[in-house]
Structures are given as C-alpha cells and as structure tokens.
Amino acid sequence: MSAKGIRCEGDYRNNYSPGWKFNHWELKSVPIRIEVGPKDMKANQIVAVRRDSGEKLILALDDVDSKIQQLLETIHDSMLAKAQSDLVQHTKITKNWSDFCMFLDKKNILFSPFCGETSCEDKIKADSARYNEFKEKFSTEKNLEYENFREAMEQIKAALKDEDSAAIDLPSVDIQDKATKEPEVKVLLALKTERNAHTSIVK
Structure with missing residues (x-):
C-alpha cells in the first residue's frame, strides 16, 4: 500500500493489548484500521474497520490496494456529506x-x-x-464549595492532632472524602491510626 501512496503503519508492540492499540490509533484519527490474524491469513483476507462508522469490512487480499483507496474516498465523501448536512441543519x-x-x-x-x-x-x-448568569452562579457555588472544603480540612487536621478527639463533624460526606485525599491529611490520618493502635496495646 505504501508503494501506491497510501500512508500506513504497523503496530507490532507486544506490551499492549489489541484494544489499547485500537484506541491509541483511533485517538490519532487514523481513518482505517486493518486487522490481520492467523485465520485471515489462511483465508487470504484482511479485516478493515472504518473509524467514522465502526463498520467492519472483510476484504480479499487480491487488489487490496485499490480497495483500500476506494474505501478512503468513500469515508471522505461520507464525512464531507455529514458535515455539509450538519452545517445546513444548524x-x-x-x-x-x-x-x-x-x-x-x-x-x-x-x-x-x-x-x-x-x-x-x-x-x-x-x-x-445567558452564560453570564450561569457563570456568576457557577462561580458562587464553586467559591462556597471551596470554603466548605477548606473548613473541613481545618476541622479534620485539628481533630487528628487532638489525642482525645473521637469523631469529626463535617458539612457533608462528599467534602470529607475530598478532604481525606489531601496529602497532609493522609499523613495525619496515618499518625492517628498508629497512635490509636499504640494506645490499644498499652491498655
């Protein structure tokens, strides 16, 4: 196919699964994926997968170059027609x-x-x-969420540093989950766990 001017590249990496490689090349917008396995080699065929529609086509190896070229032109025409249709409709x-x-x-x-x-x-x-209204609302909500988060952080840190504390009163479970994922809080949680374990042993 390269000799016919069709750009192609083989992915022979063994450290990635087929699904991972399929996704990798789809993200690069490669229009056609060609799959060749032992059964395909015996049947003297390849499997061509269109990126635009996901359609799988079984193509005989005979004159496969011209078939792939025709398929590329079909994909181009199909995508152009869809883009033009969307433009007209919108x-x-x-x-x-x-x-x-x-x-x-x-x-x-x-x-x-x-x-x-x-x-x-x-x-x-x-x-x-209208986005100005939503932008202002979104900003206000985010600021409030951030303030609640910072308040939760301070409550957690204070409670963890207090050897006599047994419970932590927080605004919501969601904020608690976010706060406990902070590196500083993780360290304090580990220290408190170790301290509680040591206290249990002494008792």
Missing part, C-alpha cells in the same frame, strides 16, 4: 428576537439583520449572553 435565518435566542441556545449559526452600529452589537451580545 444554519438559521431569523428576524425575530425570541427565535434568535432560541436558535442561539441550540448552538446554531445565525443570519440576522441589524443596524451595524457598535452599540447595537454590544446590546445584542449582552441580551443574548
């Missing part, structure tokens, strides 16, 4: 403000007339930018 023309916002929320490409003034453009951006 391109909207509107003169109505409510439709404008609805189409925009659905991540469409919009064609809509406006006066061309910068102030008008800024107003359209501001009035249609």
